[in-house]
Amino acid sequence: MALNTGIQWCDSSTNPVMGCLGCELYPTPHKILAAIDRACLHARINGWTSGTARTLFGELLDEVWSELEATDAGPGEGHQKKLTTTNIRHLRKRLKHRVTELFSVKAGRLVEATINRSMKCYAAQLHANRGYDLLNPEREANVGYAPTFEEITLFPGRTKVAAQWSDLTGTDRLEKPWLNGLPRLIFVSDMGDAFSRKKDFGFLRTEMAAFQTPEGQQHLWLWLTKRPKIMREFADSIGGFPANVCAMTTVTSPKTLKRIDALREVNASVRGLSLEPLWGSLADEIDLTGIDWVIVGGESGAKANVELFAIEWAMKLLNRCREEGVAFFLKQLGRRPTYQGKELKLRQLHGGDWAEWPADIRVREMPQYFYNYAAVGASV
Ligand code: SF4
Structure with a gap:
């Protein structure tokens, strides 16, 4: 308001x-991961195959969730171990580092740039900064906002x-x-x-x-x-x-x-x-x-x-x-x-x-x- x-x-x-459930300014997670695959295949990143982005992100999500479970508080009610656009946004730096380690600096940059260029919705960005975040588990969602953007x-x-x-x-x-x-x-x-x-x-x-x-x-x-x-x-x-x-x-x-x-x-x-x-x-x-x-x-x-x-x-x-x-x-x-x-x-x-x-x-x-x-x- x-x-x-x-x-x-x-x-x-x-x-x-x-x-919101998204649009061309905030695509589904599947579309973003497919865009990463296309970018890396187009750039001929050695070893990258179709589906690599999804595999890497799934592994990362498992790891982050395990880290959260190992904390005293554990995951809160609002945290979700799901393939969502919000989670991709929050984990994008981690994904970049993982890709850099496994492939190359160029591949890591490509992954980050593709994610950043995919997510253009201002409302979604505000929600990402105010809602539940797997990497910031102490933060509660702001009153007056959706807990995460996808949760209408x-x-x-x-x-x-x-x-x-x-x-x-x-x-x-x-x-x-x-x-x-x-x-x-x-x-x-x-x-x-x-x-x-x-x-x-x-x-x-x-x-x-x-x-x-x-x-x-x-x-x-x-x-x-x-x-x-x-x-x-x-x-x-x-x-x-x-x-x-x-x-x-x-x-x-x-x-x-x-x-x-x-x-x-x-x-x-x-x-x-x-x-x-x-x-x-x-x-x-x-x-x-x-x-x-x-x-x-x-x-x-x-x-x-x-x-x-x-x-x-x-x-x-x-x-x-x-x-x-x-x-x-x-x-x-x-x-x-x-x-x-x-x-x-x-x-x-x-x-x-x-x-x-x-x-x-x-x-x-x-x-x-x-x-x-x-x-x-x-x-x-
Ligand atoms: S709120 Fe954002 S994601 Fe939803 S339709 Fe509008 S621009 Fe797209």
Whole structure:
């Protein structure tokens, strides 16, 4: 829950659900180990075969667990001897050392780099630093977080608290002037994906009741998922989203464009796309039918782990949005923007200061629907 968030396209955030079953920004452990195998085989690491990563990680997990059992306290209830992405993250340095000993320095570096480049989800990183950790057995999970990111955890009542936050219609936002004139915009689910499991529908229905109270109707709720098919089923189960819910999904590359087709089928009055982190040009392929808002952003993070972001991709998407009457919002250029083939060096590390951008892409628009809602409320 954040009454004030640094995310440029909203005012606040709330998370009735913490944790997630992953996506391309936080792959399954099997995918990460397969990526390590591919990297080592591609680099012709002597002695590496398909399945080596899994074998080594399994051995390491056994060892770490034995060490934990040998301590006075032993493993706590929250510690898990499982092949999980969280455990790979926590044991990555140990795995690197093991691979260095058994194979080579080059192989060890490759393993670590592959793991670091696989895990890009900010919410997962926060959980990894606050939740249960096999190498830090004394640490309890932080209150308010899932015990580990994969353990989806429900927090009843958070939307009710958020609904009671003050109405911002008519309040100027000094740091985010592009939000002026709008109600409070509350991002739902920036610390997990509430549509990870269908079995949570009953809980989500109860939480959503807060959106439709008189206080909740003062705000717009921006609900983002990478599972729009499940969101569609949920919206159908309640006869469609209320007028103050914007259904949103994320697309990062042509591989995930199909999410937009599923989003179009979500029974909602307004729909948005988050194209962040954007890893390729989408302007020629993207279908914006039924879409009201497009947010674009380059990837942030450590320079070694992020992809390049060509500013020309944003320019082309801006043109597509102009042609189709869709609001466009450029959130940030990310850590490694390029322009006319050259990598740019920006003062602000994630490229979020638009004073540093080419003038014609300093565009942060909000959907017309939001202004209409501000004017007439739920009868929009
Ligand atoms: S919270 Fe979002 S970005 Fe993170 S793993 Fe889940 S779906 Fe992916």
